[in-house]
Amino acid sequence: MIPRPVKRYRTPEYPVRLEVLADPDLLLRNVPGNWARNAVLMGALSALLATQSCRPAEKTGGAVKLDPAAVAVAPVFEHGEGRGSTGCVAVAPPSFLSEEEALVVITEELTKAGLEMSGKNVVLEGVVIPPPTMRVRINDKEEEVTYGRPEPLAMDLVDGKHAIGVEYVSMPDYAVLGGGQSLSSVQSYDFRRVAAGVAARVKEQATGIRFGTFYDPMVGVGPDWLGNAGNPKDQMAAWKKACDEAQAESKRLLRLQVKDFVDWLKGQGAI
Amino acid sequence: MSLATARAALQFGSRLTEGSCGIVFFGGEPLLHKGLIRDVVRSGRDMEREGSGRFHFKITTNGLLLDEEFLDFAIREDVLVAMSFDGVQEAQDRHRRTVDGGPTYDLLLPRLRLLLARRPYASVLTVVNPDTAPFLARSLAFLQALGCRYLIVSLNYAAAWTERSLGVLKEQLAELGKLYVQWTQEGRKFYLSPFEVKISSHVNRHCHRKERCELAQRQLSVDPQGYLYPCVQFTKAGPDSAWCIGDLASGIDEAKRARIHAESERVKTPCADCAIVDRCNNSCGCLNWQTTGSVHEVSPVLCRYEQMTLAVADRIGKTLYAKRDPLFLHKHYNAAYPVLSLLEEAGDETPQP
Ligand code: SF4
Ligand code: SF4
Numbered sequence: 157m158i159p160r161p162v163k164r165y166r167t168p169e170y171p172v173r174l175e176v177l178a179d180p181d182l183l184l185r186n187v188p189g190n191w192a193r194n195a196v197l198m199g200a201l202s203a204l205l206a207t208q209s210c211r212p213a214e215k216t217g218g219a220v221k222l223d224p225a226a227v228a229v230a231p232v233f234e235h236g237e238g239r240g241s242t243g244c245v246a247v248a249p250p251s252f253l254s255e256e257e258a259l260v261v262i263t264e265e266l267t268k269a270g271l272e273m274s275g276k277n278v279v280l281e282g283v284v285i286p287p288p289t290m291r292v293r294i295n296d297k298e299e300e301v302t303y304g305r306p307e308p309l310a311m312d313l314v315d316g317k318h319a320i321g322v323e324y325v326s327m328p329d330y331a332v333l334g335g336g337q338s339l340s341s342v343q344s345y346d347f348r349r350v351a352a353g354v355a356a357r358v359k360e361q362a363t364g365i366r367f368g369t370f371y372d373p374m375v376g377v378g379p380d381w382l383g384n385a386g387n388p389k390d391q392m393a394a395w396k397k398a399c400d401e402a403q404a405e406s407k408r409l410l411r412l413q414v415k416d417f418v419d420w421l422k423g424q425g426a427i
Numbered sequence: 428m429s430l431a432t433a434r435a436a437l438q439f440g441s442r443l444t445e446g447s448c449g450i451v452f453f454g455g456e457p458l459l460h461k462g463l464i465r466d467v468v469r470s471g472r473d474m475e476r477e478g479s480g481r482f483h484f485k486i487t488t489n490g491l492l493l494d495e496e497f498l499d500f501a502i503r504e505d506v507l508v509a510m511s512f513d514g515v516q517e518a519q520d521r522h523r524r525t526v527d528g529g530p531t532y533d534l535l536l537p538r539l540r541l542l543l544a545r546r547p548y549a550s551v552l553t554v555v556n557p558d559t560a561p562f563l564a565r566s567l568a569f570l571q572a573l574g575c576r577y578l579i580v581s582l583n584y585a586a587a588w589t590e591r592s593l594g595v596l597k598e599q600l601a602e603l604g605k606l607y608v609q610w611t612q613e614g615r616k617f618y619l620s621p622f623e624v625k626i627s628s629h630v631n632r633h634c635h636r637k638e639r640c641e642l643a644q645r646q647l648s649v650d651p652q653g654y655l656y657p658c659v660q661f662t663k664a665g666p667d668s669a670w671c672i673g674d675l676a677s678g679i680d681e682a683k684r685a686r687i688h689a690e691s692e693r694v695k696t697p698c699a700d701c702a703i704v705d706r707c708n709n710s711c712g713c714l715n716w717q718t719t720g721s722v723h724e725v726s727p728v729l730c731r732y733e734q735m736t737l738a739v740a741d742r743i744g745k746t747l748y749a750k751r752d753p754l755f756l757h758k759h760y761n762a763a764y765p766v767l768s769l770l771e772e773a774g775d776e777t778p779q780p
Contacts, residue, residue, distance in 0.1 A: 157588075157590075157727040157728070157731075158697070158727050159695075159697040159698075159725050159726075159727045159729075159730035160697065160727075161697050161698060161699075161700050161701030161702070161704075161736060162701050162702045162703050163700075163702060164702055165702040165703050165737075166558070167472065168629045168744055168745065169741075169744070169745040169748070169749075170629070170630075170741075170744035170747075170748035171627065171629055172631070172632050173630045173631055173759075173760050173762075176756070176760040177760070182751075182756065183756055183757060183760060183761055186752075186753040186756050186757075187753050187757070188614060188753045188754050188757065189753075190614070190771060191767070191771065194771065197767060197770060197771055200763075200766075200767060200770060201767060204761070204763035204766070205761065236711075249559055287762075298693075333599075346598065352465075362645075387766065404708050423657040
């Protein structure tokens with residue numbers, strides 16, 4: 157008997173994980189019967205699925221030109237608290253700046269500086285983000301458990317010509333990038349700390365990149381958002397106005413983070 | 428092994444490991460040395476209290492000396508206990524005999540029940556030989572009905588497999604595949620190796636190869652005299668062999684370690700053009716060396732087994748995905764499944780605000 161290689165093998169007729177995660181509803185639509193009857197478990201499931209956002213490692217902007225001399229990681233420029241909580245004890249509800257909106261702001265500022273951020277979700281070779289963790293109570297003991305697997309860091313935007321990459325730490329990124337996950341109804345966020353962690357990891361592990369990390373400034377809606385609005389229609393309008401103002405302030409603070417990064421790049425002689 | 432050598436091994440392991448260092452007790456039969464095991468585990472826990480290391484411990488036993496007292500200790504000290512058991516009586520009694528040649532099924536079944544009662548998640552290891560292959564599916568169904576949830580099937584690759592016995596094995600694996608589908612559809616939670624790993628090798632295609640064993644890189648074996656080897660089988664070769672890569676006192680001979688690693692990483696001769704090389708378990712240096720005498724030569728039996736299990740695993744995946752089976756979807760696509768499953772079983776004990 158001798159080992160005989162397989163000449164051809166049909167692609168299996170079930171998807172790979174990233175394909176399924178591209179449609180997270182598939183997992184929410186199909187839950188084991190016992191889970192569906194358990195409200196806490198269903199809450200945990202939605203929270204945990206949100207942290208497994210699909211970040212396909214495609215290179216739409218061409219390969220990153222790796223210049224070993226170019227390794228430099230910018231500090232996290234602090235504009236905005238980046239902290240807050242959601243859940244039943246959170247008095248002033250936070251307002252998150254979505255990844256899409258943030259990337260528009262970042263692209264605008266970097267384009268003004270002469271960069272072309274055409275690479276999207278480009279894997280930064282050699283940088284691995286450890287699996288996310290969360291604290292759960294099992295048999296009366298609170299334990300930190302790890303779930304998922306180590307994943308490569310996929311940079312949000314890349315200018316391949318200048319070997320410049322950036323990552324924006326958004327709410328769906330929070331647990332994946334090391335922020336931890338809560339299974340209770342309260343989730344606390346500290347985006348600045350998570351962004352600093354990402355920057356430190358890149359500094360430690362990457363080669364050939366100038367790297368910037370930005371974070372959601374997480375401007376909260378102030379406690380007096382209701383003002384004098386009395387009827388439900390006015391209350392809705394007041395709420396929307398307060399949210400819009402918070403978003404505008406978040407964008408302004410993010411823009412300041414990016415401007416500081418541009419100054420830093422200039423200081424580095426990169427642009 | 429003396430306690431002093433074992434303690435030196437703990438210190439050595441903790442220096443090499445950033446997180447928790449896994450310590451596995453291998454034999455013969457490790458429970459012949461229960462006293463030593465207790466002392467080693469206690470030493471490890473003392474080191475943890477002093478902040479000089481973190482450990483997790485594991486033992487695989489044939490079960491003969493497994494008793495309440497040892498299980499109390501294992502549970503108290505958080506030592507994982509796995510047990511070898513080959514399934515139905517015809518399979519178990521064929522190769523697992525007492526020293527005087529007696530059968531072990533009746534002797535060991537109560538021990539397995541005891542283990543499962545105290546540790547419901549204990550792994551049960553089933554080894555398949557050519558003459559026990561006809562009982563494979565029935566054996567696994569028997570173990571599942573007994574309450575075993577972590578079922579690890581492996582082959583005795585060194586046995587005298589023939590085309591005929593491999594044919595029987597193939598049929599049995601197909602039967603086992605049907606059982607996998609049936610159990611999943613019934614909502615039963617279980618882990619059945621090798622199918623889980625094979626399904627994962629497709630589902631997690633983007634990172635599967637990164638998880639494979641790298642000989643002499645992440646595991647070390649320590650023999651009773653304190654000599655170091657790349658993995659457990661190599662301890663047989665002895666300290667004068669090319670497989671000894673140092674000792675606890677003077678550390679690892681990095682040149683030897685690098686040579687062994689490089690040798691095991693060489694592309695296995697028939698595998699370079701194989702369409703399933705990325706999903707094949709051809710990289711176990713221990714197994715290759717044991718069966719072919721070389722870390723980079725694969726055994727023909729392993730080759731056949733890999734092809735058989737892959738085909739069955741992909742059939743399972745296709746069938747259950749087509750039905751959008753909830754348990755299958757979450758087990759294989761939801762990275763948080765182990766946590767959610769644990770929470771489900773622990774009841775509603777999540778922290779409340
Ligand atoms: S199936 Fe056989 S030939 Fe193919 S990679 Fe595995 S051992 Fe090599
Ligand atoms: S038994 Fe094989 S796969 Fe496991 S650690 Fe040893 S060489 Fe690696």
